[in-house]
Amino acid sequence: MTNQADDLGSRLKHAGATLVGRLRGAVPTGDTRVTPGPASPPAGDETEATDGWGFKDTRFVVKPSGDVTLTGRRYGLSGIDLPTLLPWLAGILEAPLAYANRNEPHYPPAVPEARRDPELLAALQGFLRDDQLSDDPLVRLRRGHGHTGAEIWAIRYGRLERVPDLVVFPESHDEVVKLVETARERGVCLVPFGGGTNVTDALRLPLDEQRLVIAADVRRMNKILWVDPVNRTACIEAGATGRHIATELARHGMTMGHEPDSAEFSTLGGWVATNASGMKKNRYGNIEDILLDVTAVTARGVIERPAVGPRESVGMNPRQVLLGSEGNLGIITRAIVKVWALPEVQRYASVLLPDLDRGLRFLYDLQQSGAVPASVRVMDNTQFHFGQALKPANHGLAARLKSQVEKLVVTKVKGFDPHTMCVATVVYEGTADEVAFQERTLNAIAARHGGMQAGAANGERGYQLTFGIAYIRDLTFEHWAIAESFETSVPWSRALELYERVKKRVTDEHARRKLPGKVFFTGRLTQVYPTGIAMYFYLGFYAKGVADPPGEYAALEHAAREEILASGGTLSHHHGVGKIRQDFLGQIYSDGSRAVTREIKHALDPDNVFGASNHGVRGVVTIDSAHAAHEADGAHEADGAHEAGGVHEADGAHEGGGAHEASGAHDRGGKGGKGGKGK
Numbered sequence: 099m100t101n102q103a104d105d106l107g108s109r110l111k112h113a114g115a116t117l118v119g120r121l122r123g124a125v126p127t128g129d130t131r132v133t134p135g136p137a138s139p140p141a142g143d144e145t146e147a148t149d150g151w152g153f154k155d156t157r158f159v160v161k162p163s164g165d166v167t168l169t170g171r172r173y174g175l176s177g178i179d180l181p182t183l184l185p186w187l188a189g190i191l192e193a194p195l196a197y198a199n200r201n202e203p204h205y206p207p208a209v210p211e212a213r214r215d216p217e218l219l220a221a222l223q224g225f226l227r228d229d230q231l232s233d234d235p236l237v238r239l240r241r242g243h244g245h246t247g248a249e250i251w252a253i254r255y256g257r258l259e260r261v262p263d264l265v266v267f268p269e270s271h272d273e274v275v276k277l278v279e280t281a282r283e284r285g286v287c288l289v290p291f292g293g294g295t296n297v298t299d300a301l302r303l304p305l306d307e308q309r310l311v312i313a314a315d316v317r318r319m320n321k322i323l324w325v326d327p328v329n330r331t332a333c334i335e336a337g338a339t340g341r342h343i344a345t346e347l348a349r350h351g352m353t354m355g356h357e358p359d360s361a362e363f364s365t366l367g368g369w370v371a372t373n374a375s376g377m378k379k380n381r382y383g384n385i386e387d388i389l390l391d392v393t394a395v396t397a398r399g400v401i402e403r404p405a406v407g408p409r410e411s412v413g414m415n416p417r418q419v420l421l422g423s424e425g426n427l428g429i430i431t432r433a434i435v436k437v438w439a440l441p442e443v444q445r446y447a448s449v450l451l452p453d454l455d456r457g458l459r460f461l462y463d464l465q466q467s468g469a470v471p472a473s474v475r476v477m478d479n480t481q482f483h484f485g486q487a488l489k490p491a492n493h494g495l496a497a498r499l500k501s502q503v504e505k506l507v508v509t510k511v512k513g514f515d516p517h518t519m520c521v522a523t524v525v526y527e528g529t530a531d532e533v534a535f536q537e538r539t540l541n542a543i544a545a546r547h548g549g550m551q552a553g554a555a556n557g558e559r560g561y562q563l564t565f566g567i568a569y570i571r572d573l574t575f576e577h578w579a580i581a582e583s584f585e586t587s588v589p590w591s592r593a594l595e596l597y598e599r600v601k602k603r604v605t606d607e608h609a610r611r612k613l614p615g616k617v618f619f620t621g622r623l624t625q626v627y628p629t630g631i632a633m634y635f636y637l638g639f640y641a642k643g644v645a646d647p648p649g650e651y652a653a654l655e656h657a658a659r660e661e662i663l664a665s666g667g668t669l670s671h672h673h674g675v676g677k678i679r680q681d682f683l684g685q686i687y688s689d690g691s692r693a694v695t696r697e698i699k700h701a702l703d704p705d706n707v708f709g710a711s712n713h714g715v716r717g718v719v720t721i722d723s724a725h726a727a728h729e730a731d732g733a734h735e736a737d738g739a740h741e742a743g744g745v746h747e748a749d750g751a752h753e754g755g756g757a758h759e760a761s762g763a764h765d766r767g768g769k770g771g772k773g774g775k776g777k
Contacts, residue, residue: 142172173566192615244676262312275395286311327352332352353440385421389433390436448523454478474540614640677719
């Protein structure tokens with residue numbers, strides 16, 4: 099959370115509580131929807147980076163002293179010197195990370211020439227202004243990729259072979275209808291674009307796509323059309339980002355409560371298209387729980403409903419088809435979602451636990467108690483120390499003594515082993531009574547499992563790491579390391595088995611491939627359910643001297659994914675499939691199940707107007723020529739990356755020094771090319 103947002107949030111929360119409070123004690127009748135006024139002006143510069151994650155003014159940099167600092171003023175970490183971060187990373191990777199050992203980016207790369215069609219352009223100019231059309235190379239480049247590590251490596255150190263030929267910026271549902279009609283009539287390909295935060299190669303274009311490709315950037319469709327504070331619903335355009343939704347709903351005393359790690363940049367349409375999850379799903383639900391209805395424009399017409407109720411039994415609901423559709427079926431233009439009153443209380447907490455086994459048992463008992471906070475996550479020992487490395491230096495004798503005393507209490511008095519201890523970070527939200535009950539229950543369960551209260555500041559720092567981790571990913575690239583994230587969900591009874599098997603598999607694979615240094619692997623238990631748990635991993639290695647870093651990373655993650663499936667885990671908890679996991683689909687769906695997906699695609703889009711080709715709707719597709727060469731000579735089979743009907747593009751494929759199409763899932767939720775990653 100930004101410092102600016104903290105101040106704004108306090109004011110909005112007070113105003114919102116006053117508004118919602120007036121509604122208590124009576125149920126108004128009639129049309130209770132409120133049409134919002136103009137959106138609040140941005141609190142500051144919201145220009146986003148084009149060569150990496152996040153805001154343009156925010157990035158981690160290494161000073162000549164070796165200290166690391168986060169530029170800008172947006173986050174609690176901003177402007178603070180972090181003297182131990184780089185040495186800690188160097189030690190974990192067993193690599194010479196240093197100020198002088200820099201892998202200088204070469205952005206922007208060469209951008210492929212655009213295909214042009216004057217008659218198409220004239221047709222588009224019939225209903226779009228000139229400022230709603232762009233064939234600028236850098237505008238096209240940004241709409242041609244998401245945020246996998248391989249994609250960012252490609253734009254910094256290599257190139258992308260295929261990007262959209264034209265970008266359009268529709269500003270209304272009606273303009274989207276005309277756009278789809280024009281694309282169908284002219285025989286061109288459409289790819290929806292929202293936040294561009296997906297980590298599944300969902301935006302990477304198949305190399306066999308010979309049509310002119312239009313990227314439809316929906317972010318100008320970002321309004322909250324109405325809010326109903328009585329019936330707790332809102333209608334929101336699909337291009338609205340999480341940060342704007344939160345700000346505008348708060349003006350009405352409401353929240354949607356959906357906070358994927360990418361919430362600053364990912365969009366509502368992307369959350370739907372990737373079936374996203376948010377860190378506070380324990381209180382507010384995942385996107386499928388929040389979504390009441392969705393409007394989308396397909397090649398066969400508009401999917402929409404005249405009205406929605408709290409629950410229905412009305413046959414096969416097209417809404418379910420759009421969840422997880424990943425840009426294959428149409429362009430989502432708006433959605434009706436549930437909203438809640440802003441919480442009366444929000445508090446952070448943290449708990450030290452002796453080891454990951456007891457951390458898992460703590461979460462299991464907490465889930466069974468029925469008193470689960472809005473968010474509770476357990477980070478393994480490596481991630482615990484990662485968080486400690488994000489602390490500023492202790493200046494002054496008193497601060498140093500306090501830190502030393504705290505360490506003595508934890509390790510000597512309480513008996514925690516610094517090599518196994520882990521930490522739970524907690525966010526409470528609700529009424530004062532709800533939060534008090536949850537705190538009492540959680541503290542009692544933690545004590546039963548040997549837990550020690552570690553304070554609110556450490557809890558909040560843990561969630562700051564969530565927003566900072568992607569910036570750190572880009573920093574590692576600039577110092578010859580490559581790292582990414584991936585995730586899964588698994589039954590409770592197999593969670594620790596999965597964690598240990600994946601850790602061993604990537605360690606062994608790193609050694610087998612004779613990669614430099616030591617593999618970086620860390621994980622957290624990030625979402626709890628009655629039947630199991632979601633797990634989130636970070637994986638990386640030092641890559642200086644490696645011929646194809648993204649390809650080698652992809653091979654490691656592919657091995658990890660094989661181990662996940664063998665250990666009872668799912669293909670993805672919230673990132674989705676895209677193209678990065680398309681060749682695993684035969685292992686998780688029957689032939690009949692896959693036929694349903696293909697036939698729905700054919701029924702709604704018989705001419706494949708929406709040609710992103712995600713989650714295997716037309717088989718395994720190739721997205722760079724290096725992979726095609728590997729496929730031709732069978733190179734992938736040597737790495738176990740093939741399944742009947744397709745060759746896995748995540749083993750050793752690269753182009754231009756790093757445009758491998760299948761490296762690492764990132765998080766920030768969701769998101770057909772619109773949502774984002776991570777929990």
